[in-house]
Amino acid sequence: MKVIIVGAGLGGLACAIACRRENLRVIVLERSAEAREVGAGIQIPPNGARVLEQLGALPKLIEAGAIVQHVDFRRYDDGRILSSMPFGDGVIEEFGVPWIIIHREDFYRVLLDEATHLGAEVRQNAEVVDVDFEGPEVVLSSGERIAGDVIVGADGLYSRVRDLVLGTPTSPEETGDLAYRATFRKEQLEAIDDPHVTELCQKMAITSWLGPDKHSIFYPVRGGKEFNLVLLRPDNLEKGIRRVQGDVEEMRESYVGWDQTLEKLISCIPSVTKWKLATLPELQTWTVGPVALLGDAxxxxxxxxxxxxxxxxxxxxxxxxxxGLTQKNFLESHAGDDPSMSTREAAKNTVPAVLEIYERIRKARTTRGVRAAMMNRKVFHIPDGIIQRIRDFIVSYAGVTRRSDWTWLFSWRMRQVLYHDLAGNCERAFEAYRRSLDQE
Ligand SMILES: Cc1cc2nc3c(=O)[nH]c(=O)nc-3n(C[C@H](O)[C@H](O)[C@H](O)COP(=O)(O)OP(=O)(O)OC[C@H]3O[C@@H](n4cnc5c(N)ncnc54)[C@H](O)[C@@H]3O)c2cc1C
Known part of the structure; x- marks a missing residue:
C-alpha cells in the first residue's frame, strides 16, 4: 500500500514513521521549501511521549530535549508560587514515560531523520492543490499528479485537503486570544544579573504565571542553553491576519504590573512573533473514501x-x-486469494472502512482535548476577585500524579488525557471490524 501524506508537520511526520514501521510505502509532500518548524519550544506530554516511544523516537527526543522536573504555577502580580508540582520521576512512575520539553526544530529534526531513515520519501516545495478521490491521487501546484492508495491531509490549521474532504471552503474561527512567542539565549538572561531570574533559569521546570485575561509560560530548551517564553493575551490583530512580527513595546506594556521577574524576562526579548490563535467548529467528518485528515487540519x-x-x-x-493491520489481514491475503485482484483494488475495498474506524476512535478523544483547552482558558484567565482566589487555593492542592494530588479530581482528569493505550485501542477496534466481516 502506498500512503501519500500532505504536510510534513509533526503530525505528518509521525504518520510517516508509523506507516513505515508497518512496511507501507510513504511519500510526504511539503509545501515549504525549507524543512523546519518555528523557532520556539514545545512540550511533549506523556501520551505523546508514549506514542513516540512506540515509534522508536523517544530516546533521541529525550537526548535533544529534557525531562521536566517541576511545573510551577505563579500569581501574576507578586509571582508567589501557587503550586510547585513535582513531575520528574513521579510522572514516569505513573505514566511510564516522562514529560519532555524540547525546541520545536529539534523535535522536527528527530522525526524527519527517523522518517527518512526508515525509507519515507519527503519532498519539499510540493504544494498539494487538489485531490482526486477516485484515483486516489493528489495534484501539485506544478500540475504533477501522484497516485497512491491512501491520502492523509496533515496540512495544518489552514488545510487545503480539509476543504476538499468537506466539499466547501472552511475558515478557522478566531478564539479571541493571541500568542507572543520568543526564545532567548542563556547569556541574554545572565546579563540581567537578577537572582530570581537566575534561580528560574537553573530549574528544569515549566513556570506559568496566571493573570486576568492572560497567562504566560516559560521553560528551558536545549539543555538550558536557550529559553522559551510564550505570552498569551486577548487578540488585537485585525481579522484574518494569521501571524505578524510583533511590536516589542506593545508586548511589554501588556505585562506592566506583572511579577517583576517576568517583566525582566520580557524586557530582554529583542523581537517577537505574534500569532492569532484559531480553532474550528467540530467537523462532521474527517474522512471521505480513501482520504483522511489528521492533527490541526x-x-x-x-x-x-x-x-x-x-x-x-x-x-x-x-x-x-x-x-498496517489492513495490509497484513486483508490486502496480502485478498490479493493472494484472488490473483485477478490487484493490491490497489483490494485497498479500494477496505481502506475507506478502516479510515472510518480511525475517525471513530480518535474523534471523541480529540474533541474532549479541544474542549478541555477551552475550559483551561476560563480557569487560567479568571479576573481578579474571590473566584480567582478560590482557583488559586485549589491549584495549590492540585497535582498531575495521584500521589501528588490532594484534590483527587485533577489527577483523575489528567490521567484520562495522559495515559492512553492507543495501540490497544486500534487493535481492538480493528479486530471487531474483522469479526463483523466474518459474520457477514
Ligand atoms: C503558541 C503555541 C504553543 C503550542 N504548544 C504546544 C505544546 O506545548 N504541546 C503540543 O502538543 N502542542 C502545542 N501546540 C500545538 C501544536 O503546535 C500543533 O497542534 C501542531 O504543531 C500541529 O501539527 P500538524 O502536523 O497537525 O500541523 P502543522 O504543524 O501546521 O503542519 C502542517 C504542515 O503542512 C504543510 N502544508 C500546508 N498546506 C499544504 C499543502 N497544500 N501542500 C503541502 N503541504 C502543506 C505546512 O507547511 C506544514 O508544514 C502549540 C501551538 C501554539 C500556537
Whole structure:
C-alpha cells in the first residue's frame, strides 16, 4: 500500500514513521521549501511521549530535549508560587514515560531523520492543490499528479485537503486570544544579573504565571542553553491576519504590573512573533473514501493543555497502525486469494472502512482535548476577585500524579488525557471490524 501524506508537520511526520514501521510505502509532500518548524519550544506530554516511544523516537527526543522536573504555577502580580508540582520521576512512575520539553526544530529534526531513515520519501516545495478521490491521487501546484492508495491531509490549521474532504471552503474561527512567542539565549538572561531570574533559569521546570485575561509560560530548551517564553493575551490583530512580527513595546506594556521577574524576562526579548490563535467548529467528518485528515487540519486547539501536537502524533500513529493491520489481514491475503485482484483494488475495498474506524476512535478523544483547552482558558484567565482566589487555593492542592494530588479530581482528569493505550485501542477496534466481516 502506498500512503501519500500532505504536510510534513509533526503530525505528518509521525504518520510517516508509523506507516513505515508497518512496511507501507510513504511519500510526504511539503509545501515549504525549507524543512523546519518555528523557532520556539514545545512540550511533549506523556501520551505523546508514549506514542513516540512506540515509534522508536523517544530516546533521541529525550537526548535533544529534557525531562521536566517541576511545573510551577505563579500569581501574576507578586509571582508567589501557587503550586510547585513535582513531575520528574513521579510522572514516569505513573505514566511510564516522562514529560519532555524540547525546541520545536529539534523535535522536527528527530522525526524527519527517523522518517527518512526508515525509507519515507519527503519532498519539499510540493504544494498539494487538489485531490482526486477516485484515483486516489493528489495534484501539485506544478500540475504533477501522484497516485497512491491512501491520502492523509496533515496540512495544518489552514488545510487545503480539509476543504476538499468537506466539499466547501472552511475558515478557522478566531478564539479571541493571541500568542507572543520568543526564545532567548542563556547569556541574554545572565546579563540581567537578577537572582530570581537566575534561580528560574537553573530549574528544569515549566513556570506559568496566571493573570486576568492572560497567562504566560516559560521553560528551558536545549539543555538550558536557550529559553522559551510564550505570552498569551486577548487578540488585537485585525481579522484574518494569521501571524505578524510583533511590536516589542506593545508586548511589554501588556505585562506592566506583572511579577517583576517576568517583566525582566520580557524586557530582554529583542523581537517577537505574534500569532492569532484559531480553532474550528467540530467537523462532521474527517474522512471521505480513501482520504483522511489528521492533527490541526481536523481538530486545532488552543495551546492551553499542551496537547495539539501530541494529539496530531497520536492520530498519525493510529493511521499507521490501522493501515498496517489492513495490509497484513486483508490486502496480502485478498490479493493472494484472488490473483485477478490487484493490491490497489483490494485497498479500494477496505481502506475507506478502516479510515472510518480511525475517525471513530480518535474523534471523541480529540474533541474532549479541544474542549478541555477551552475550559483551561476560563480557569487560567479568571479576573481578579474571590473566584480567582478560590482557583488559586485549589491549584495549590492540585497535582498531575495521584500521589501528588490532594484534590483527587485533577489527577483523575489528567490521567484520562495522559495515559492512553492507543495501540490497544486500534487493535481492538480493528479486530471487531474483522469479526463483523466474518459474520457477514
Ligand atoms: C503558541 C503555541 C504553543 C503550542 N504548544 C504546544 C505544546 O506545548 N504541546 C503540543 O502538543 N502542542 C502545542 N501546540 C500545538 C501544536 O503546535 C500543533 O497542534 C501542531 O504543531 C500541529 O501539527 P500538524 O502536523 O497537525 O500541523 P502543522 O504543524 O501546521 O503542519 C502542517 C504542515 O503542512 C504543510 N502544508 C500546508 N498546506 C499544504 C499543502 N497544500 N501542500 C503541502 N503541504 C502543506 C505546512 O507547511 C506544514 O508544514 C502549540 C501551538 C501554539 C500556537
Amino acid at each position: 481536523c481538530h486545532p486547539t488552543l495551546p492551553y493543555q499542551a496537547q495539539g501536537a501530541a494529539m496530531a502524533v497520536e492520530d498519525g500513529f493510529a493511521i499507521g497502525k490501522l493501515l
